Amino acid sequence: MKRFAMLLLLISALLLAACGGGEEAPADTSAPTTAAETTTQDQPAATPTESAAVVTTNTPAAEAATSTPAAATADVAVPDxxxxxxxxxxxxxNLTSYRARTFYQSEGTRDDGTPVQDSVSVESAYVSDDGVDKRFMSMQLNSLDNEDAAAFGGFEFYQIGQDMYMFTGEEMGWIRISDDQSPFQDPSTQFLLDSSVVFSNLNDLKRERPDEEIAGIVSSHYTFDQSAMLDFLNAGQGNLTADGEVWIAQDGDYVTKYIVNVNVDSGGAGQLDPSLSSGTLQLGFELTEANEDITIDLPEDAISGTNLVGFGDAPLPVPEGATVAASTAQFAVIQTDLPVEEAQQFYDDALQALGWTKDESGSMSFGDMVSLSYSKDNVKLTVLIQVDASTGITGVMLNAEESQ
Structure with a gap:
């Protein structure tokens, strides 16, 4: 989970990292149309916003991590x-909508003797709205051995179709990222949304009675040990044991609830925490609503907070077929197949058409890198264009500074 905490912190480094990578499918670079249809209450941009229809419980992470996610369950008859x-x-x-809770906690030591005490609590929601996938996730994070992660605290995440927005704290504010830059594409975090990552050896599940209803879903009850989680725990690399319970929907075969307890003697805990030398971990998940009337709307602050200052309501100029890898009110990172010279011409033309004035003395060229300086009203805009020699992709980085 330490990898997970650092991954979230590295979102702020997209300005440097987004120019790398392989071929990517172009994302929709226009302003999201779904966001314009949402209705949310105005809230200060400096604080995390919550969709009016997606209600999360602001339970302290430490408290959430010490108890099983709570939802009403009911024993049901077992079919032959x-x-x-x-x-x-x-x-x-495959559900039309759901809400779920996930918690994680670990205690122990790392290889260098550093004490470990981490906890994470997650509230998530999903709905398929007229064919558009919408997601919401709120995470609270505490870490004893990682001061940066502890200070980071938590974040909110929205996905509306291919548009992804994160609130990363007061200092960074809102950030828009492309779907391929999402932290949930990382293998160390997939288990938060996909329980099949946790349970790879289903034949090692042991049937238990009675069955139960989890969030109204009739679910078969199983127990297990570490043999059911060999891939997830990187069996053979660490000296550990595990046990727990899992409930699986009888119609659909998806996980509705699980509880995992892991004891590490040496060698780490696989994807949960590869650097844990010894200690205990607990991971839990529970579906709390399924196929209910759930609405997920993007907060207005997410849109205004990811438009570069100085552009007002005008969309950020983006070459055809380009990808907006990341954007905030202060910077944007764009990837394009255009050569540096053509990308420079595109932004010279587009910015001047929007009323920006070029500072010729402040603009310069260094072979395959171009730096453009523009101003408008009280905003200074720097456009850095450079090709990545390893991929051939041209990266465009825009930085806007507003003077007082």
Whole structure:
């Protein structure tokens, strides 16, 4: 989980990292149309916003991490022939909507003797709205051995179609990222949304009675040990044991609830925490609503907070087919297949058409790198254009500074 904390912190480094990588499918670079249809209450941009229809419980992470996610369950009759576990797990995204809770906590020491005391609590929601996938996630993070992660605290994450927005704290504010830059594409975080990552050896699940209803979903009950999680725990690399319980929907084969307890003697805990030398970890998940009337709307602050200052309501100029890798009110990172010279011409033309004045003395060229300086009203705009020699992709980095 330490990797996970650092991954979230590295979002702020996208300005440097976004110019790398392989070929990417172009993202929709226009302003999201779905956001214009949402209705949210005005809230200060300096504080995390919450969709009016997506209500999260602001439970302190430490408290959430010490108890199983709570939702009403009910024993149900067991149908004949329902003992065998499913051949593979289904996806929660096959539901039309859901809400879920996840918690994680760890205690112990690292290889260098550093004490570990981490906790994470997550509230998530999903809905398919007229064919558009919408997601919301709120995370609270505490870490004893990582001061930066502890100061980071938490974040909010929205996905509306291909548009992704994160509130990363008061200092950074809102940031818009492309779908390929999402932190949830990283293998160390996939288990938060995909329980099939946790349970790779379903034949090692042991059937238990009675079955239960989790969030109204009739679910088969199983127990397990570390053999059901060999891939997730990187079996053979660490000296550990694990046990727990899991409930799987009888219709759809997706996980509705699980509780995992891990004891590490040496060698780490796989994807949960590869650097934990010894200690204990607990991971839990529970579906709290399924196929209910859930609405996820992007806060207005997310849109205004990711438009570069100086552009007003005008969209940021983006070459055709380019990808907006990241944007905030202060900077934007764009990737394009255009050569440096053509990218420079595009921004010279586009910015001057929008009323920006070029500072010729402040603009310069260094071979495959161009720096352009523009101003408008009280805003200074710097446009840095450079090709990545390893990929051939041209990166455009815009930085806007507003004078007082």
């Amino acid at each position: 022939g329902a003992d065998a576990p499913p051949a593979q797990l289904g996806k929660l995204d």
